[in-house]
Amino acid sequence: xxxxxxxxxxYAATTNANNKIKxxxxxxxxxxxxxxxxxxxxxxxxxxxxxxxxxxxxPTPIQVVHVDYxxxxxxxxxxxxxxxxxxxxxxxxxxxxxxDFEAKETKNKTSFPFxxxxxxxxxxxxxxxxxxxxSFLIIRFTQLQETYLYDVSCFMEWxxxxxxxxxxxxxxxxxxxxxxxxxxxxxxDYLSAVDKLYF
Amino acid sequence: xxxxxxxxxxYAATTNANNKIKxxxxxxxxxxxxxxxxxxxxxxxxxxxxxxxxxxxxPTPIQVVHVDYxxxxxxxxxxxxxxxxxxxxxxxxxxxxxxDFEAKETKNKTSFPFxxxxxxxxxxxxxxxxxxxxSFLIIRFTQLQETYLYDVSCFMEWxxxxxxxxxxxxxxxxxxxxxxxxxxxxxxDYLSAVDKLYF
Numbered sequence: 001x002x003x004x005x006x007x008x009x010x011y012a013a014t015t016n017a018n019n020k021i022k023x024x025x026x027x028x029x030x031x032x033x034x035x036x037x038x039x040x041x042x043x044x045x046x047x048x049x050x051x052x053x054x055x056x057x058x059p060t061p062i063q064v065v066h067v068d069y070x071x072x073x074x075x076x077x078x079x080x081x082x083x084x085x086x087x088x089x090x091x092x093x094x095x096x097x098x099x100d101f102e103a104k105e106t107k108n109k110t111s112f113p114f115x116x117x118x119x120x121x122x123x124x125x126x127x128x129x130x131x132x133x134x135s136f137l138i139i140r141f142t143q144l145q146e147t148y149l150y151d152v153s154c155f156m157e158w159x160x161x162x163x164x165x166x167x168x169x170x171x172x173x174x175x176x177x178x179x180x181x182x183x184x185x186x187x188x189d190y191l192s193a194v195d196k197l198y199f
Numbered sequence: 200x201x202x203x204x205x206x207x208x209x210y211a212a213t214t215n216a217n218n219k220i221k222x223x224x225x226x227x228x229x230x231x232x233x234x235x236x237x238x239x240x241x242x243x244x245x246x247x248x249x250x251x252x253x254x255x256x257x258p259t260p261i262q263v264v265h266v267d268y269x270x271x272x273x274x275x276x277x278x279x280x281x282x283x284x285x286x287x288x289x290x291x292x293x294x295x296x297x298x299d300f301e302a303k304e305t306k307n308k309t310s311f312p313f314x315x316x317x318x319x320x321x322x323x324x325x326x327x328x329x330x331x332x333x334s335f336l337i338i339r340f341t342q343l344q345e346t347y348l349y350d351v352s353c354f355m356e357w358x359x360x361x362x363x364x365x366x367x368x369x370x371x372x373x374x375x376x377x378x379x380x381x382x383x384x385x386x387x388d389y390l391s392a393v394d395k396l397y398f
Contacts, residue, residue, distance in 0.1 A: 058257050062259075064280070076280060077279040079276070096332070131292045132294060133297075138370070172225055
């Protein structure tokens with residue numbers, strides 16, 4: 001018997017000879033172990049299957065240096081390096097509009113640190129907005145199990161602020177952002193938050 | 200002396216002691232050697248720099264199997280494989296609309312063979328269109344130095360046709376598609392063709 005998550009990933013619990021689950025405790029807390037990226041991939045797959053939107057995570061940019069061809073059909077990359085992304089991780093189309101966003105988790109309970117957001121990514125989000133696209137961040141406070149959609153205009157006000165802060169207070173994200181509800185299908189219904197904020 | 204293409208790539212010609220170019224013939228025909236992908240990357244960079252549109256080529260999807268960490272800062276990928284793309288190569292935003300396309304070259308002079316277009320990519324383009332996005336192919340006949348923008352609706356009529364053809368006649372692409380003019384900046388002005396067909 002194989003239990004699968006919505007995304008198709010196998011559930012890890014094993015069964016004994018009577019087909020009873022040995023460790024039911026894992027099932028109960030299964031979702032807690034899923035990262036924001038996994039939740040979004042599951043959600044995007046659900047959105048595509050139900051024709052709600054066509055949104056994908058972009059592949060990680062990799063610089064390929066050397067490729068071996070052990071057999072004619074199979075190319076094996078033997079030397080490559082991760083490149084710094086110049087755009088955001090997710091984009092696609094929803095209700096005729098272009099959607100573009102970056103997703104970030106933080107363990108911090110009171111603020112969201114800028115640390116992992118490169119200036120190139122912020123410039124990209126600004127350019128998207130100027131071209132008439134919808135651009136935002138999805139921010140998860142992992143310790144609190146809270147996830148927010150936060151518009152890039154609000155974000156830039158803090159990011160490019162004279163005061164040279166290194167983070168945004170969580171209170172501000174709660175006030176100006178939209179809380180994203182977690183569920184089963186879709187796992188993380190961020191397009192409902194998009195509806196509220198942009199349509 | 201270094202001559203650079205618009206994209207920043209170095210020009211290969213070497214100079215002698217008097218700083219005169221040894222092989223001026225290469226300069227004259229330089230652009231002929233550029234692939235469709237190089238032309239599009241150069242063009243997209245120009246579009247972004249002039250705020251005309253925000254369109255990127257997606258990174259090639261790669262399955263990373265093993266990573267070495269010789270130094271703390273540098274991660275070296277030592278085993279990885281190319282994955283088949285499930286979407287198209289290019290997407291972005293232009294005049295508020297979502298743009299999504301696949302670019303293909305053919306050496307054939309009379310027709311465009313379906314060979315390199317996976318059914319998943321066509322399904323993706325159909326889904327994009329249903330969501331209100333703009334989706335098309337850019338097709339170059341390399342032997343004739345002609346490039347066309349061809350809408351995905353026209354493409355699907357041939358691709359899913361009962362007759363089970365394996366190609367589209369060039370005449371049809373000339374008639375229903377829009378010819379893309381080649382120039383210096385932008386190198387391949389496909390957004391003007393988008394203007395004509397969709398706005």
